Amino acid sequence: MTRIALIHATPLAVAPIATSFAQLWPQAQLQNMLDDSLSVDRARDGQLTQAMTQRFVDLSQYAHRCDCDAILFTCSAFGPAIETAGRATPLPTFKPNQAMFDMALATHAPTGVLRVGLLATFAPSIASMAAELEHMAQQRGQALVLHSAHVPEAMDDLNQGQAELHHEKIARAATQLPACDVLLLAQFSMAAAQPWVQRQSVVPVLSSPDCAVTALRQRMTHV
Numbered sequence: 001m002t003r004i005a006l007i008h009a010t011p012l013a014v015a016p017i018a019t020s021f022a023q024l025w026p027q028a029q030l031q032n033m034l035d036d037s038l039s040v041d042r043a044r045d046g047q048l049t050q051a052m053t054q055r056f057v058d059l060s061q062y063a064h065r066c067d068c069d070a071i072l073f074t075c076s077a078f079g080p081a082i083e084t085a086g087r088a089t090p091l092p093t094f095k096p097n098q099a100m101f102d103m104a105l106a107t108h109a110p111t112g113v114l115r116v117g118l119l120a121t122f123a124p125s126i127a128s129m130a131a132e133l134e135h136m137a138q139q140r141g142q143a144l145v146l147h148s149a150h151v152p153e154a155m156d157d158l159n160q161g162q163a164e165l166h167h168e169k170i171a172r173a174a175t176q177l178p179a180c181d182v183l184l185l186a187q188f189s190m191a192a193a194q195p196w197v198q199r200q201s202v203v204p205v206l207s208s209p210d211c212a213v214t215a216l217r218q219r220m221t222h223v
Contacts, residue, residue, distance in 0.1 A: 002070070002220050003029045005063035005091075007056070009038035009075035010122075012158055012189035017074055020191070020209035025217040031068055033059055042077055042124055052078070056085040064089040070220055072096070072212060074188045077125040079132050092219060099215035100184055100208045101133050105142060107182040107204065117177040118148040119170055119197075120186035121155040129186055147177050158189060167193040171200045182206065 004021075008014055014032060021028055041052060056078065063071050070092040073082045079095060086093035104116055116133065120126050126148050137144040151173045157166040170193040174183055183205045185194060191207040198205040 001027065001029045003031060003066075003068045004216065004220075005031045005033060005060075005066070005068040005071045007059050007063070007071060007073045007075070008032065008034045009036065009042070009078065010189065011036055012155070013074040013187070016188045016191035016207075017072070017209045017213070020213040024210065024213045028217070031063065031066060033063065035059065038075065039077070039122065043122075046124075048078060048081055048128075053081040053084050056081040057088045060085040060089050060091070060093065064091055070094065070216065072216060074209075076120075076186050076188075076208070077122060077128055079128040094212060094216055094219075095132075096188060096212060097129060097132070097184075097186070097208050098212075100206050100211040101136055102215070103206055103211050104133070104182045104184055105137060105140065105144075109143075109181050113143040113145055114182075115145050115147065115178070115180045117174065117180035117183040118146060118186055119151060119173055119177075119183065119190070120148065121151050121158075121166075121170070121190055122187055123150045123152075125186045126150060147180060149173050149177060155187075155189065163192065167196040171196040174205075175200050184208075 072094045074096050076096050082095050130146055151170050154166045154169040174197045182203055183201055185207045188209050191209045194205055194207040
């Protein structure tokens with residue numbers, strides 16, 4: 001059985017990725033590792049520090065010692081730290097949004113310039129995700145326009161058990177973006193809002209957990 005290490009920086013990411021695995025790859029064995037102070041420290045410091053990066057490396061090496069077959073990070077605001085952690089073990093290591101970005105960049109762009117909308121409930125995610133997506137587009141020679149928006153207080157709503165309010169705020173924010181060809185939900189914790197956003201949109205709405213599990217299963221099982 002394939003054993004996947006899931007490394008989280010917030011407890012809000014645990015349930016969405018578990019749901020995606022249950023629906024798309026129930027045969028996988030999951031090992032959850034949570035350091036919920038990472039997201040707190042990232043928001044407090046306003047930047048990714050060397051100490052935070054080392055914590056990612058430590059978590060990856062622990063997953064390796066636990067005989068995991070691959071690592072999936074579920075925290076979208078730590079791209080460079082995940083890259084460093086990926087070099088610290090021989091395990092296949094997946095960024096949380098890499099698969100979603102691949103699917104987004106494959107979207108048809110009627111104007112010749114792909115218009116991507118990015119919604120985030122954790123503001124520090126936007127800069128790192130935008131840089132990663134724009135870099136991927138540049139490598140492919142693809143013209144891209146990115147419209148991003150932070151949905152304030154939505155994450156607090158989810159923490160307080162107000163899931164419907166969380167979903168409503170995200171769906172409302174989606175309607176306020178300029179015209180896009182595809183919409184992306186930045187955080188794993190936003191996945192349950194996808195149907196709400198899709199009802200408000202005529203373009204595809206992608207959530208990172210489903211995209212990540214689909215890509216991970218294809219990589220690890222060649223199916």
